[in-house]
Amino acid sequence: MIRNLKGLILDDKKPIEFAVIYRSDINGKLITNPTLTSKSDENGFWILNGLSNTDYITVRLVGYDTKTISVANFLSDTINIPLKKSSVILEEVEIIDKIDKTPKEIPNVVTPTTKKMSKSLVKNILLVSGFFLIASIIYLIIPNKK
DSSP states (O other), X not given: OOEEEEEEEEETTEEOOSOEEEEEOTXXXXXXXXXXXXXXXXXXXXXEEEEOTTOEEEEEOTXXXXXXXXXXXXXXXXEEEEOOBOOOOOSOOOOBOTTTOOXXXXXXXXXXXXXXXXXXXXXXXXXXXXXXXXXXXXXXXSOOOO
């Protein structure tokens, strides 16, 4: 039986936009042939067509725990999927110049007791977050050949 699922991706009952939803195996690995993917819109809404009860769907978004769910678990074709925020604490980050291979001093380092972040640090954090988002999307799109 072919199922067309739709619903909302939520964080504490608030919609989450830009979450990636895709057909996967039980471990969350993208299944190709055919590849079935979707993305939640600004209201958290998504649609994924052409699934069967033997399929799994995985929901991913940077900053949240990845969730993989069996399609057979859904009694209805309309589902709300809650995500939990994930937290990653970095102990230390070292940036090495590609030309002279020496560690560089990073100004405006934020410690746990710092209450305000500099604008440049916030920009750097956003830049790194964007990189991981793009890397996640590329990982989902390009098949893993072994």
